[in-house]
Each structure stands twice: as structure tokens, then as C-alpha cells.
Amino acid sequence: KSSQLPFVLGSFPRTEIADPAVGIDLGTRGVVDRTSFDPGSGESGAAPFSGSTPPAPGTTSERELQAMDYLVNELGYSPVEAAGIVGNLLHESTMNPNELNENDAGPGSDSFGLAQWNEGRLRELQAYARRTGSSVGDFNTQLEFIQLELNSTEARARRRLESATTPSEAALAFTYFERFQGYEQGASGAETRERMADAERIFNAWNSRN
Numbered sequence: 165k166s167s168q169l170p171f172v173l174g175s176f177p178r179t180e181i182a183d184p185a186v187g188i189d190l191g192t193r194g195v196v197d198r199t200s201f202d203p204g205s206g207e208s209g210a211a212p213f214s215g216s217t218p219p220a221p222g223t224t225s226e227r228e229l230q231a232m233d234y235l236v237n238e239l240g241y242s243p244v245e246a247a248g249i250v251g252n253l254l255h256e257s258t259m260n261p262n263e264l265n266e267n268d269a270g271p272g273s274d275s276f277g278l279a280q281w282n283e284g285r286l287r288e289l290q291a292y293a294r295r296t297g298s299s300v301g302d303f304n305t306q307l308e309f310i311q312l313e314l315n316s317t318e319a320r321a322r323r324r325l326e327s328a329t330t331p332s333e334a335a336l337a338f339t340y341f342e343r344f345q346g347y348e349q350g351a352s353g354a355e356t357r358e359r360m361a362d363a364e365r366i367f368n369a370w371n372s373r374n
Contacts, residue, residue, distance in 0.1 A: 225369070227259035227303070231278075232370045234304055239311050243367060245325050248334020249310065251363030252342050255355070256280040262301045278306045279342065285313070314341070335363035 222230070228250055235246035250259075257263035257278050268275035269282035276282070277300070281289050292309050293300040314322040324337035332351075339347040339356055346353050351360065 224254070224258050228254060228366050229370055229373060230303065231259065231307060232366065234307050238304075239307065243370060244328060244331055244334050247331035247363045247367035247370065248325060248328060248336075248338045250366050251331065251335040251359045251361075252338045253278045254362050254366070255359050256342060256344075261303045261306050277301070278303070279310060285317075288313075310341075331363035331367040332360040335360040 221227075231250045231253065232243070232246050235241045235249060236243055241249070253259060257280055259278065261278050263277065263280065265275045265280065267273065268280065273283055274286075276286055277289065289306070289309050290300050292312065293302070293305055296305060296308075298305040314325070318341050321338060321341035324340055325334055328334035328337050336351055336356060336359075339350075339359065344355065346355055350356060
């Protein structure tokens with residue numbers, strides 16, 4: 165997670181929920197502020213959070229399916245792509261949008277949220293939440309921000325994700341978004357293989373329910 169750095173390679177068109185700062189209306193969404201700490205201004209280099217991670221609502225399995233529903237039904241991803249995303253988020257945060265890992269990216273630099281954003285990417289998430297009138301810890305807001313990054317600074321991961329034909333391939337593609345330690349090993353890395361296996365499981369669970 166501490167290697168999470170942006171690649172600036174342009175954007176991709178998609179029917180999407182995106183950032184109202186660029187003229188796209190997010191619409192009205194009920195937002196519940198589940199953050200028990202002050203998200204702060206995001207102006208400093210470190211994440212301005214303090215305290216322990218608040219508990220997430222529901223079970224981990226329920227949050228996996230909630231994310232699948234939102235990614236597929238609201239953001240327009242295919243079930244294969246969504247499963248690859250969620251299989252990675254599970255390992256980053258156990259699907260807890262308020263997951264806080266202090267000093268994860270170095271002294272005074274914390275990682276936060278579903279994707280464990282840190283440093284500049286975390287500040288961008290905070291700014292996005294402010295612009296949309298949401299909480300930085302809101303589940304759907306964070307999924308929307310993933311969409312925003314994939315259509316801009318994380319275009320390399322987006323290209324790989326769009327080429328995937330199975331949940332395993334999609335999970336491997338999304339490791340280029342997360343860039344955790346050892347992601348460069350690809351499918352030969354133990355951590356990546358676990359993410360790929362979870363993507364297949366989540367895909368099957370979502371399909372069985374639907």
C-alpha cells in the first residue's frame with residue numbers, strides 16, 4: 165500500500181458518475197457520515213486523522229456485495245471488472261471505508277479507506293468528498309473516487325482492467341491501481357494470487373445472488 169503512486173496517462177470515456185468539478189452532476193445521494201474522527205483539511209503532507217479505525221457496517225461479505233452492486237449498477241463496470249476491483253479492496257481494507265493505517269506510507273503519512281489511499285491521492289479523495297458534500301469515509305463516495313482515478317491518473321490500470329476476461333485477470337489488472345509491495349511479481353506473487361482467488365469467489369457469490 166505504501167507504494168501507491170499515480171501514473172498520469174490521460175483519461176477514458178465511460179458513462180459514469182464523476183466529479184461535479186468538471187461539470188458532471190452526481191445527483192442526489194443519501195450520505196451517512198460514518199467517520200468518527202475529523203477528516204481535516206487535507207492541506208498537510210500527512211493524513212490529518214487520529215484515533216482507531218471505526219467499525220464498518222454489516223459483514224465483510226455484505227460489503228463485498230454492496231460494492232459489486234454499486235460498481236455494476238451505478239458506475240457501469242462489468243461484473244468481471246467489479247470483482248477484480250473488490251477482490252483487491254478486500255485485501256486493502258477488509259471493505260471498511262474508515263480503515264486507517266497510521267504511518268503506513270512512512271512516518272506521519274497514513275493510509276485510509278477502501279483502497280488505502282495515502283499522501284497526494286488521499287488529499288485528492290478528501291478534496292473530492294468536500295466538493296460532493298459527502299464524508300471522506302462514505303462507502304459510495306470512495307467507489308466513485310476509484311472511478312475518477314481510473315478515468316484520469318490511473319489510466320494504465322484502467323486499460324488493463326478493460327482487457328480482462330475473467331475475475332482473476334481483472335484482479336491482476338487492478339494491482340496496478342493499488343501497487344502494494346510485491347505487485348510487480350504479477351500472478352507469481354502470493355499476495356496477488358490471493359487477490360485473484362478472492363475476485364473469483366466474489367464474482368461467483370454475486371452471480372449466485374443475482
